[in-house]
Amino acid sequence: MSYLTSVVFNSTKPHTATVIFNHGLGDSGDGISPAFLNLSKILGHVKFIFPNAPNRPITVNNGMIMPAWYDIRSLGDDIETQGEDEEGMLNSVRGINGIIRDEVDSGIPSNRIVVGGFSQGSAMSLLVGLTSEYRFAGIVVLSGYLPLRQKIYRMATESNKRTPIFMAHGVLDTILPYNFGKLSSESLISTGYQVTFKTYNTLSHSINGEELQDLAQFLKNVIPDV
Template sequence: MSKPLELTSVIRQARGPQHTATVLFLHGLGDSGKGWIQTADQIGQTMPHVKFILPNAPVRPVTIFNGYRTPAWFDILQSGHLERMLSPDDAETWILNTANSVNRLILDEVDSGIPAQRIVVGGFSQGCAQALVTSLISEYKFAGIIGLGGYLPSKDKILSIATDANKNTPIFVAHGDADETVPFNVGEMTSEILKDKGYNVTFKSYAHLGHWINEDVTQDMLSFLQQTFVRKLWNLYDI
């Protein structure tokens, strides 16, 4: 496995006098951390103690775009079918290597004084996929996990190496029923796969929503974060 890359990030510091929790959120294919500043700032107005880390994916050639170089967490062969998105060795060469890079950011946050149980890891679309992989194989026990409009790539490989650290961690999975980029049934299937493996998943669908988020999704994210961080504040030392 190649050496993990150092990721750059857009940082939105906690607005209040105390920084007691962190959200690390991964953007989708072709996007950047800047694309999620508005959402982070909107949530941050209500949760001034929360810092947002919005990493930027490395620029790489992507097969589905005929090799065009674009920000991507890993390569994609084709869209639509959960089992045909990736080549067999991508779990090793792309996804796991990127997970190591994301974990470096998490380690930096833990070293700065924020316990892992006060960190939520999430993402949208391909960022959702990478966030799920990173969380499932992590040795850190997180406060929560958010997956928007995405899927679990290389599920057999990832589930075979998943740790128990986040077996009981609340996972919020959301998907629009009009999503044509990552079809709704893929998001629903991802939720069911995780539930069948015993993960603590809440799945929510959004009528007429395509491959984006709206105010309803943002508000549900906010509610999830509020509930999760309050719960983990009380159970901070329940390791």
């Protein structure tokens, strides 16, 4: 059982699929979930789970304590030279994996589960998705990037080599620049992953209606109502 708490939108029809969606830095399940209210109505067979990251000090924010999946020691091109918080990331992977196990134990097969996230949460969705022994229906990366890119492919399993990955990024993003998402998608594609990368010319570091429409179509394709 996972040690993480979550906000849950239960399915309104017989529950045959689950989306686990991880929020960004400083946010919460309560903060991100309202953006998905309409999506949960459209996809009545899907249970939506929004886990809450634990509180921790964040180096780039002068050690301020806030909800985060891992510490951020630097921004921009310095991320790799300063070193990523691999220990924090892997601890969060264990928490999210606990939620996935709970869903599988309750009768939802892993190939009817989508793991996704926004910003820092989407880096977690890639880390969980690529390293899991479970085969998922899809992986969703909104305004995110590929974490631990010097070693993630050595950590990866074969389970999700053919799993559809939906990546989306706004051109006006100044928090996680568009190039982070674009280069991450190109790295995944060159390694053989099945990536759809969507560009939004008027989107900053947020989620908008056009992106949610595209996400809805992706979810209908990978976890259709049965």
